[in-house]
Amino acid sequence: MQRLTTRLGNLWWERRLGVSTRGIVAADHPDATHYATMSYTAVRRILAALELGRDDVFGDLGSGLGRVLCCAARLPVKEAVGFEVNDTLTEAALANAARLRARKAEVSVRRGPCEEADFTGITAFFLFDPFGERTLRAVLDRIEKREPRTPLRFAYANPVHARVFAECPWLEEVAFWDAAATGLEHSVRFYRTVP
Numbered sequence: 782m783q784r785l786t787t788r789l790g791n792l793w794w795e796r797r798l799g800v801s802t803r804g805i806v807a808a809d810h811p812d813a814t815h816y817a818t819m820s821y822t823a824v825r826r827i828l829a830a831l832e833l834g835r836d837d838v839f840g841d842l843g844s845g846l847g848r849v850l851c852c853a854a855r856l857p858v859k860e861a862v863g864f865e866v867n868d869t870l871t872e873a874a875l876a877n878a879a880r881l882r883a884r885k886a887e888v889s890v891r892r893g894p895c896e897e898a899d900f901t902g903i904t905a906f907f908l909f910d911p912f913g914e915r916t917l918r919a920v921l922d923r924i925e926k927r928e929p930r931t932p933l934r935f936a937y938a939n940p941v942h943a944r945v946f947a948e949c950p951w952l953e954e955v956a957f958w959d960a961a962a963t964g965l966e967h968s969v970r971f972y973r974t975v976p
């Protein structure tokens with residue numbers, strides 16, 4: 782019953798936003814997770830917890846068809862930026878962003894593997910289990926080396942490689958949402974840079 786309610790809710794949100802982000806697409810990059818997305822309920826709750834504001838540039842690492850980007854772009858943020866290695870998904874995400882109703886912020890996608898991406902300007906990151914431990918470590922190393930060293934927040938949904946975050950002394954965990962307690966489909970861990 783819960784699953785049916787979630788599916789109907791997702792359909793309702795897709796209609797309301799004017800986008801199409803459902804489905805599963807096989808991975809086409811080493812160490813990548815296949816494309817899948819979270820319920821709109823989960824995405825909206827996670828974005829709310831990040832407390833995004835007008836000075837924030839939101840980044841989705843592995844942005845897929847753009848569901849999270851579209852939800853973030855309806856909030857009063859400076860910009861919503863995707864990072865995606867699969868060009869077919871990126872084209873579809875940009876088409877979704879162009880159709881998105883009540884968009885408040887620009888949406889762009891930085892194409893290519895996150896382990897080679899330019900993270901300049903991003904203030905709040907979202908990850909929905911996009912890749913394996915090796916890639917996550919490389920991506921976090923790259924983010925740590927950013928200039929200027931501005932404060933960052935992270936939300937990591939389905940945090941199967943949370944130990945990679947735990948190994949980063951420049952990050953601290955600020956909240957843990959257990960799936961069983963929240964009723965969301967996955968657990969979520971939140972981090973920020975150590976002040």
Ligand SMILES: C[S@@+](CC[C@H](N)C(=O)[O-])C[C@H]1O[C@@H](n2cnc3c(N)ncnc32)[C@H](O)[C@@H]1O
Pocket residue numbers: 808809810812813814815816817818819841842843844845846847848849864865866867870893894895896908909910911912916
């Ligand atoms: C589980 S999906 C999450 C999609 C989106 N964040 C969402 O929640 O709706 C993971 C995405 O990460 C992308 N991805 C995997 N490895 C990547 C990499 N190294 N660099 C960039 N994107 C990657 C995949 O192509 C896929 O679209």
